[in-house]
Amino acid sequence: MSRQELLSPEGLRVDGRRANELRRISCRASVLNSADGSSYYEQGNTKVLVAVYGPREPRTKSLAQHDHAAVNVEFNVAPFSTSERRKRSKGDKRLLEIASFVKQTFEGAIQTAVYPRSQIDIYIHLLQHDGGTLETCINAATLALVDAGISMVDYVCACTAGFIDETPVLDLNFVEESSIETPDLTVAVLPRSGNIALLQMESRLHSSKLEDVLELATEGCKHIHKKLDQAVLEAANELAKKLS
Amino acid sequence: MEIDEAPQKVDIAARIVTPGTAITNDPAFMRGHGTFSEHDTIYSSVAGVVERINKLVSVRPLKQRYSGEIGDIIVGRITEVASKRWRVDVNSRQDGVLLLSSINLPGGIQRRKSESDELQMRTFFAEGDLVFAEVQSYFADGALSLHTRSIQYGKLRNGTLVTAFPQLVPRSRSHFHTLPCGVDVVLGVNGYIWVSKHVPASK
Numbered sequence: 001m002s003r004q005e006l007l008s009p010e011g012l013r014v015d016g017r018r019a020n021e022l023r024r025i026s027c028r029a030s031v032l033n034s035a036d037g038s039s040y041y042e043q044g045n046t047k048v049l050v051a052v053y054g055p056r057e058p059r060t061k062s063l064a065q066h067d068h069a070a071v072n073v074e075f076n077v078a079p080f081s082t083s084e085r086r087k088r089s090k091g092d093k094r095l096l097e098i099a100s101f102v103k104q105t106f107e108g109a110i111q112t113a114v115y116p117r118s119q120i121d122i123y124i125h126l127l128q129h130d131g132g133t134l135e136t137c138i139n140a141a142t143l144a145l146v147d148a149g150i151s152m153v154d155y156v157c158a159c160t161a162g163f164i165d166e167t168p169v170l171d172l173n174f175v176e177e178s179s180i181e182t183p184d185l186t187v188a189v190l191p192r193s194g195n196i197a198l199l200q201m202e203s204r205l206h207s208s209k210l211e212d213v214l215e216l217a218t219e220g221c222k223h224i225h226k227k228l229d230q231a232v233l234e235a236a237n238e239l240a241k242k243l244s
Numbered sequence: 245m246e247i248d249e250a251p252q253k254v255d256i257a258a259r260i261v262t263p264g265t266a267i268t269n270d271p272a273f274m275r276g277h278g279t280f281s282e283h284d285t286i287y288s289s290v291a292g293v294v295e296r297i298n299k300l301v302s303v304r305p306l307k308q309r310y311s312g313e314i315g316d317i318i319v320g321r322i323t324e325v326a327s328k329r330w331r332v333d334v335n336s337r338q339d340g341v342l343l344l345s346s347i348n349l350p351g352g353i354q355r356r357k358s359e360s361d362e363l364q365m366r367t368f369f370a371e372g373d374l375v376f377a378e379v380q381s382y383f384a385d386g387a388l389s390l391h392t393r394s395i396q397y398g399k400l401r402n403g404t405l406v407t408a409f410p411q412l413v414p415r416s417r418s419h420f421h422t423l424p425c426g427v428d429v430v431l432g433v434n435g436y437i438w439v440s441k442h443v444p445a446s447k
Contacts, residue, residue, distance in 0.1 A: 036309065055309065057323075057331075057339040066385070111280065111289055117385055118337045146263055149305035151289040153280065154264035192264040192287075229262055232291050236260045239306045240293070243411065 006176055007164045014176070015044075019169045022159075022220055023132075025227045027140070029147040029235035037148025039231075041140035044173055045130035048137055050144040054120035063119055068112035073122045075099040075137065081129040099124075102137055105158075105188050105198045109142075111151040120150060131174035132160050134186045134200065139224055146232050155228055156197055158188035159220035161213045163205060168216045185210075187217045191225040194218070260306075261288040267301055276302030310336045310410040310434035312388040316379045317419045319400065319432030320390065322369050328362060330369050332377070335410065335434045338387045342369070342377060346391035348398065374400040374438065376430055396420065400430065403440025410435035 004014070011018055023044030032038035035051035042048075058064040063072070075095050079087045088095060102122065110120065122144070124137050138158035145152060162172045162182045169176070176182050183205035188198035205213065261267065269285040278290045279302060288294070292305035312318070312334070320332035320340055332340040347368060349361060369375060376397050377390040392398050413431050421429045422442055430438040 037307065055337045057333070057337075115337055117387075146291050147307065149290050149292070149308040151278065151280075152263045153287075153289065155262075190264075232262050233260060236262075236291050236306055240260065243306065243409075 004175070004179070006179060006182065007167060007169070011167075013164075013169065015173060017171075019164075019167050020216060020219075022171045022223055023173065025224065027143055027227060027231045029143050029231055030239070035144075035148075037144045037146070037150070039140050039143035039147060041136055041143060043132060043136050043139070043171070045128055046132055046136045046173075047126075047128040048140040049125045049127055050137075050140040051123045051125075052121065052141070052144040052148040052150070053123075054148065054150065055115040055118035056121075058117070058119040064117050067116050069110070069115035069117075070119045071103050071107050071110060071112065071122070072119055073099045073103040073106075073124065073141075075102065075124045075126070077126045077129065081126050098134055098137065101134060101198060101200060102141060105138055105156055106141065106145070108197050109152050109154060109156045109190060110145065111153060114151045120145075129174065131172050131177045132186075134158065134198075135160050135171075135188075138188050138198070139228060143228055143231060146228075147235060154190040154192045155225055156188050157191055157221040157224040157228065158186060158198065159217045159224060160184060160186045161217035161220065163209055163213055168209070168213045170216050170220045183213075185213050185217060187214060187221065189218055189221045191222055259294050260292065261294055261303060262291045263287075263289055267294060267303070272299060273301045274299055276300045278303030278305060306411075307409065308411070310334065312336060312340070312379045312382075312434075313415075314379050314381060316415065316433040318377060318379065318390070318434040319405070319430060319436035319438050320375055320377060320434070321405075321436075322371050322373045322375065325365050325369070325371060328365075330365070332375060332390060334388060334390075335407070335436060336388065338385070340377075340379075340388035340390050341383060342375065342390045342392070346380065346389070346393060348393055348395075369399060374405060374436075376400055376432070376438070400438050400440070403428075403438050406437040406439060408435045408437060413437075 027041040029039045031040045037052040039050050063070045075098050135158040142156045183203040185201040265288045267286045275286045280289050288303045290305040292303045320334040323333045324331040328344045330342040334340040377392045379388050380391045381389045419431045426442045428440045428442045
């Protein structure tokens with residue numbers, strides 16, 4: 001069985017990046033007309049489209065909380081997103097799990113007490129899957145929420161990091177993620193305070209390596225924060241020009 | 245980061261802030277909408293324009309859902325017929341409420357509400373109808389209470405609804421306009437605009 005070399009002796013990965021390089025990020029806010037807030041986010045070849053509706057009347061009376069808003073997240077993966085076409089059912093456990101991670105992350109960042117008795121809906125669509133699903137969903141959702149004018153304590157920026165050949169690597173793509181030897185850690189931070197909103201890992205990593213990998217991922221989050229901020233200011237300036 | 249002391253006509257784009265940006269750490273300022281404070285610093289919680297009125301600092305987001313004020317004229321869509329009230333979608337955080345006692349019953353304004361009126365609520369307004377109403381007050385939970393107790397308010401017929409940003413519709417004395425091309429336009433402050441053909445008032 002041939003073993004694909006994920007990190008060459010010169011320090012280059014399968015897509016030509018160095019160990020501590022992020023993939024190229026391109027993002028835009030306000031891409032949909034009917035949603036209160038929306039964003040299109042690309043990180044490398046992973047593409048995500050997010051629509052945010054809210055705060056609005058809760059769909060069912062049971063969801064309404066008297067003192068804060070309910071956050072509802074729906075995560076959909078397009079059948080054409082992977083190299084082999086595959087349709088996932090609505091109740092797929094993996095999709096529900098990712099949706100619940102995103103929900104928990106944003107419940108800590110959105111100031112839900114400002115919108116009692118209402119519901120904030122976040123609809124995430126993964127259009128192309130090339131690794132880093134959870135991180136791109138969180139980044140794109142942050143952009144869409146800021147675009148919708150929903151009060152947040154800070155941006156939520158997420159990044160993945162792994163460990164290949166004794167080297168911490170940043171932002172894993174699909175090939176690196178699917179390799180069984182590579183641990184894959186996703187961390188979401190609130191950049192201003194440095195507090196961690198989400199820390200998720202499914203594989204095994206030695207505890208002594210955790211700090212290095214975590215530090216690298218947090219560094220990546222800071223860069224992502226700059227990109228998101230730029231996109232927000234761009235959309236805001238465009239809108240201000242049209243309104244004034 | 246200090247903010248400008250003298251109120252000046254600055255280009256909007258120059259004062260846009262994003263969530264998590266520090267606005268000021270001067271303890272003399274009070275924080276308003278769109279901000280929160282941590283320790284002694286006031287931070288912005290939305291992406292928008294910083295506004296300062298005397299000692300009050302607030303951030304107005306560029307995009308926001310409609311939040312009602314008493315006296316606003318709005319256009320809403322009936323979403324539900326409940327007991328003695330209708331729930332109306334007004335493009336806000338919560339649906340507005342139109343009480344049966346707040347509408348003009350056919351047969352005269354002073355007509356007493358009867359039990360059969362309650363049972364026939366759907367004949368007045370059904371789900372999906374558009375109403376032109378005014379905000380009367382708030383309920384305890386923050387929902388808007390609407391009324392149509394005037395001849396110009398009521399059900400809207402024979403036209404089209406157009407939605408726009410609520411910020412684009414200013415509050416003014418008259419929200420009912422007739423355009424020279426023979427079109428009637430009703431501008432709801434909540435961003436819902438009703439366009440219909442002009443029907444001349446018959447003598």
